[in-house]
Amino acid sequence: MTRRIPIFASLIVLIAVGAMVWLGLWQLQRMHWKEALLAHYASAARDPVIVPWTARGVGEDLLYRRARLTCASVGARSSIAGNNAKGDAGVVQTVRCALPGGGDALVVLGWSQQPNAATDWKGGEVTGIIAPGPRLVADPPLAGLQPSAAPDPAEIPNNHFSYAVQWFLFAATALVIYGLALARRK
Incomplete structure (x- = not known):
């Protein structure tokens, strides 16, 4: 006998995964913002005025x-x-x-x-x-x-890409763990 997929638990996992993916995308946006900021600072450092x-x-x-x-x-x-x-x-x-x-x-x-x-x-x-x-x-x-x-x-870190990867890995890990939990239920 196969059990049905639990709707409430699946919804919670999908919301959590969605939030983690959104945080990863947000970190990618922050990375581009930080790159522009660092370029501005580098330009300012070269300005002799x-x-x-x-x-x-x-x-x-x-x-x-x-x-x-x-x-x-x-x-x-x-x-x-x-x-x-x-x-x-x-x-x-x-x-x-x-x-x-x-x-x-x-x-x-x-x-x-x-x-x-x-x-x-x-x-x-x-x-x-x-x-x-x-x-x-x-x-x-x-x-x-x-x-x-x-x-x-140049001493200001721009580690937003690694943060984005981290959030994407958290999302993937949550999906894998939930998939294993569902497989175990069957």
């Missing part, structure tokens, strides 16, 4: 561009793990700068092996590269520090 960092800050469309700001006064200082331009591990020195006209900006002054370096920097003109955060990575470095590793858009 220096943009102003204003009291309103900077938008994501300016990431990886060269920028200039005036640090009217120095606020909070911090040291965080980072690399220099040669790739050596150490500490990047950051300050929170108050901007003329209001607003503030996080500035990476440079790199050292000492966590308390650059405590005497009092502010002034800063030119550098806008990194995610946003933060301005000083180029040239300030306060006698060594150059920090330059922000590079």
